[in-house]
Amino acid sequence: MFFAWLKRFMPNGLYGRAALILIVPIVTIQVVVSIIFVQRYFSDVTLQMARNMRVEIGQIDATIRTGQTAEAGFSEAERLARGLDIRMWRGGAGAAGDARVFYDFSGIVVTRTLHQSLAGLRAVDLSDLSVVRLVIDNPRGTYELAFDRNRITARNPHQLLVYMLATGLLMTVVAFLFLRNQLRPIRRLSQAAEAFGRGRSVPYRISGAAEVRAAGAAFLDMRARIERHIEQRTLMLSGVSHDLRTPLTRLKLGLAMLGDGEDVAALERDVDDMRRMLDGFLAFARSEALDGDTVETDPAQLLRQAANDAQRAGQMVTIRDVEGEGTAQWRPRAIRRALDNLIGNAVAYGRHTELSVAILDRAVRYSVEDDGPGIPEELRDEAMKPFSRLEPARNQDRTSGVGLGLAITADIARSHGGSLRLGRSERLGGLKAELVLAR
Numbered sequence: 223m224f225f226a227w228l229k230r231f232m233p234n235g236l237y238g239r240a241a242l243i244l245i246v247p248i249v250t251i252q253v254v255v256s257i258i259f260v261q262r263y264f265s266d267v268t269l270q271m272a273r274n275m276r277v278e279i280g281q282i283d284a285t286i287r288t289g290q291t292a293e294a295g296f297s298e299a300e301r302l303a304r305g306l307d308i309r310m311w312r313g314g315a316g317a318a319g320d321a322r323v324f325y326d327f328s329g330i331v332v333t334r335t336l337h338q339s340l341a342g343l344r345a346v347d348l349s350d351l352s353v354v355r356l357v358i359d360n361p362r363g364t365y366e367l368a369f370d371r372n373r374i375t376a377r378n379p380h381q382l383l384v385y386m387l388a389t390g391l392l393m394t395v396v397a398f399l400f401l402r403n404q405l406r407p408i409r410r411l412s413q414a415a416e417a418f419g420r421g422r423s424v425p426y427r428i429s430g431a432a433e434v435r436a437a438g439a440a441f442l443d444m445r446a447r448i449e450r451h452i453e454q455r456t457l458m459l460s461g462v463s464h465d466l467r468t469p470l471t472r473l474k475l476g477l478a479m480l481g482d483g484e485d486v487a488a489l490e491r492d493v494d495d496m497r498r499m500l501d502g503f504l505a506f507a508r509s510e511a512l513d514g515d516t517v518e519t520d521p522a523q524l525l526r527q528a529a530n531d532a533q534r535a536g537q538m539v540t541i542r543d544v545e546g547e548g549t550a551q552w553r554p555r556a557i558r559r560a561l562d563n564l565i566g567n568a569v570a571y572g573r574h575t576e577l578s579v580a581i582l583d584r585a586v587r588y589s590v591e592d593d594g595p596g597i598p599e600e601l602r603d604e605a606m607k608p609f610s611r612l613e614p615a616r617n618q619d620r621t622s623g624v625g626l627g628l629a630i631t632a633d634i635a636r637s638h639g640g641s642l643r644l645g646r647s648e649r650l651g652g653l654k655a656e657l658v659l660a661r
């Protein structure tokens with residue numbers, strides 16, 4: 223409970239946290255040491271010095287009292303005071319009561335200690351920080367004493383604190399610099415990993431502490447393996463598809479030579495379907511490898527183009543909403559293919575299609591809604607798998623589909639650090655496909 227509350231104020235970044243871990247102990251040590259020191263200083267040292275001073279003053283006081291006459295006592299005491307480096311004069315017109323500056327904490331101890339055993343002490347005047355003035359009542363007359371403050375309080379009490387603070391600050395700065403150097407490799411690794419998650423392969427060089435190096439090496443291995451994997455998949459699928467095309471073409475030629483029988487026409491349709499499927503495989507296999515590098519893309523512009531092309535093909539496609547603006551680092555052709563797949567499904571399974579796009583801070587959300595039958599919730603995951611077509615009976619007339627459209631779209635979304643979500647359209651009643659992509 224308390225920690226959850228505390229967590230809200232904690233920095234999120236590694237840098238901030240490390241800084242906190244670093245600074246909290248330093249500050250705590252300084253505070254503790256300062257408190258202990260100040261206490262020792264104010265109470266112990268001052269107390270001892272005040273006691274010594276009291277003995278000297280007591281001697282002066284006693285000398286006055288034991289003189290043959292008051293005169294003799296005072297002149298004897300004055301000589302003694304000179305020897306002790308204390309200024310002394312008779313008469314007590316000075317301060318009537320104790321006085322000190324409000325921030326003069328050691329003054330409290332001084333005043334208290336002196337009062338404790340000097341019976342005749344009337345006033346301790348510390349209003350001048352460098353001088354202590356005492357007014358003492360003696361049976362033989364009132365007199366005043368003055369001596370340097372540093373005889374009773376150690377000089378420059380703040381010096382240690384200042385030194386400590388200064389070195390503490392210096393060490394913190396040095397530690398910060400070291401820390402930054404240590405954290406930079408981690409940040410570089412996370413940037414490379416993030417970029418790769420979005421389908422970009424940025425150059426990354428292993429550096430930093432042993433653990434970071436290990437993670438970096440593991441990341442590079444992983445990246446290389448995934449890239450190899452994709453490459454192999456592309457190569458295999460496109461190789462197979464390509465190799466199958468030649469016999470298919472031969473088959474088609476052979477069928478054409480057979481004449482115009484009804485059976486032949488059906489066979490030709492089958493061959494055409496197979497070609498389309500092969501094209502689908504090729505597209506799927508290439509979905510990641512295609513299009514090369516990312517470029518600055520305008521998400522709204524992309525949607526308008528897709529809508530325009532669909533309208534020109536006679537589809538009922540409208541753009542309902544364009545929210546926000548900005549550009550994104552994408553492979554525009556891949557995104558365009560993803561949108562076309564979704565729009566193609568929407569016009570194939572419904573009649574009206576509505577498109578919208580929301581350009582957010584860190585992501586872009588396209589939605590494609592239609593008024594068709596939609597996909598029941600339990601079948602949505604299934605629909606996104608490659609080669610899966612739902613209820614073939616439902617759309618028997620469409621023999622063309624391979625069942626790859628949604629799989630390719632989801633793949634493209636993932637390679638752009640996003641995802642494809644299927645849901646129900648509140649407005650139109652059919653499917654609502656949401657394509658979320660990182661900017």
Ligand SMILES: Nc1ncnc2c1ncn2[C@@H]1O[C@H](COP(=O)(O)OP(=O)(O)OP(=O)(O)O)[C@@H](O)[C@H]1O
Binds near residue numbers: 610623
């Ligand atoms: N807008 C939609 N409305 C209803 N059902 C849909 C919709 N979009 C997709 N489906 C269902 O999900 C299945 C998978 O869709 P997907 O786009 O992956 O394949 P396809 O459209 O059948 O073939 P392809 O797109 O490869 O030509 C479809 O067969 C269909 O049953």
Ligand SMILES: [Mg+2]
Binds near residue numbers: 566623
């Ligand atoms: Mg489709």
